[in-house]
Amino acid sequence: MKRDIYQQDHHDFRSMVRSFTAKHIAPHVERWDDDGLIDRITWTSAGATGLLGIGVPTEYGGGGNPDFRYRMILMEEFTRVGANSFNAATSVQDDLVIPYLVDLGSDEQKSRWLPSLCDGTAVGxxxxxxxxxxxxxxxxxxxxxxxxxxxxxxxxxxxxxxxxxxxxxxxxxxxxxxxxxxxxxxxxxxxxxxxxxxxxxxxxxxxxxxxxxxxxxxxxxxxxxxxRGFVHVMERLPRERMSIAATATAAAQAAYDRTREHCFVRKAFGQAIGDFQATRFTLAEIATDVDVAVSFLDRTALLLNAGELSAVDAAKAKYWLSELNSRIVDRCLQLHGGYGYMREYQIARDYADARVLPIYGGTNEIMKEIIGRDIAADS
Structure with missing residues (x-):
């Protein structure tokens, strides 16, 4: 399905991010997982390349462009190479910490912290x-x-x-x-x-x-x-939940892409497993689920950009897309057979990484409560 949410500037940005990711991120993903820590030089390299603080006003060292689609591209490119941990870390920096400072900080607080958060010399x-x-x-x-x-x-x-x-x-x-x-x-x-x-x-x-x-x-x-700290947090939860929803969608797409490739390389009974009808049906179902997820995400992302995304809409996106990602990754792992259970295969790490998305940012049970209260209020 053709995706028309992105314009030429976004495509140019993606090309730059893909080059950066191939050089500075993809070679280190497995080591970061083993070490339990991301190299600080990667943070500063990302900052120097302009991948952090994209929405921060230029006077504080940012990119001056709050368009959430640029964040979505980063998530898509990071998950494409299995850098789910780096995606989570930078999402906290860009979708949680930085917006709090931009929205609530004094000039002095912004001047002190935003430049270093944008250039990667500080982690939040x-x-x-x-x-x-x-x-x-x-x-x-x-x-x-x-x-x-x-x-x-x-x-x-x-x-x-x-x-x-x-x-x-x-x-x-x-x-x-x-x-x-x-x-x-x-x-x-x-x-x-x-x-x-x-x-x-x-x-x-x-x-x-x-x-x-x-x-x-x-x-x-x-x-x-x-x-008013509790109010400040509640006001910013929709952005956090959209970050999780976007991550879930990007991760689902990446898992599907990896699995589709595997199915037409891996052979069994003398043919690619993707040539079996049962496999093709499963791939067809996953591909359709991903297309629906992308359409849902794109609509809510444009609402976020326009300042029109409600807390209920954000809860729906976070709940549904994180649950869908878990189901998709599970089915993708099954298509890898025994190899899917080995951590040397990215799909095994995708499976473990997916499990937290329905939990953090407010559990999906809380998301359903938010949605349900809204339904009851309108009844």
């Missing part, structure tokens, strides 16, 4: 989830107490992508009877990291538990408005 993380508060952020226990002109932070966060290597963490904490957001440089005394968490998938993307022990922050570390 978003600290929301806690051991006792996952999808239910109202249950967080991390506390920020005002002490004169300073804030004192105590608590912990868990499952924080980029947490082990981050230079900056945006932290959600309780302040009196509400919540607020804070910019926490990781070289601040009182900041402590746990070990890298041992995950099922996305193993090259470092994930950690973070601790704040009487961590003292200046007053200007507050991000946005005091007491």
């Amino acid at each position: 993380a978003l600290g929301l989830t806690e051991p006792s508060a996952g999808s239910d952020l109202r249950g967080i226990r991390t506390i920020a107490t005002r002490r004169g002109e300073e804030w004192v932070l105590n608590g912990s966060k868990i499952f924080i992508t980029n947490g082990f290597g981050a230079d900056l963490v945006i932290v959600l904490a309780k302040t009196t009877d509400a919540m607020s957001l804070f910019l926490v440089p990781t070289d601040t005394p009182g900041f402590r990291r746990g070990s890298k968490l041992d995950k099922l998938g996305l193993r090259g993307s470092d994930t950690a538990e973070l601790f704040f022990d009487d961590l003292t922050l200046p007053a200007d570390s507050l991000l946005g408005t005091v007491g």
Whole structure:
């Protein structure tokens, strides 16, 4: 199916990204998974090439173009070479951390952090989830107490992508009877990291538990408005969920492309397994599912660009596309037979990497609750 969402500028950008990916990313993907960490030089190379902070205003070192389609191209090219971990890490940087700063930061905060986040010399993380508060952020226990002109932070966060290597963490904490957001440089005394968490998938993307022990922050570390941290997070969740939806669609396309190629190379009973009717039927079903997913994603991406994407539409995209990706990758692995169960084959890593998409950014059960409440409100 012809895809008409992209224009010539997007095609030119894709060519540049594909060249960069072939040189700086594809050769290192398996090693990153083994090491549980992405080389910092890859971050700076991506920044120098203009792949980070595309939507950040140029006066802060970004590309000045908030068109989400450029982010989609990056996801498509990264997943095409199996760089799912690098995609996850840069998605946190570009679709979570940077938008918080662009939207809520003071001129001083933007000037301090955005240039280094855009050039890759700083890595950012978003600290929301806690051991006792996952999808239910109202249950967080991390506390920020005002002490004169300073804030004192105590608590912990868990499952924080980029947490082990981050230079900056945006932290959600309780302040009196509400919540607020804070910019926490990781070289601040009182900041402590746990070990890298041992995950099922996305193993090259470092994930950690973070601790704040009487961590003292200046007053200007507050991000946005005091007491409105929860609201600030809710307002930005549609962007995060669209990032997950776009990743899921790109990963499904990549898995299908890899599997289609495998089916016409791998032989059994004297012919390519793609020449068996059962295999062709399965490929036909997957190809159709991918086309439907792409159409759905493209429509919601244009709504996001226009500032018209609702929280409900974002929840629908995140829920449906992440679930579809899981089903597609499962079927693709089956078509690889025993080879699909070997981690040396990318499809095995795709399978493990896909499992988290229905979980993070709000579980899909929460997505259904959001959608269901909207249905009930209109009834």
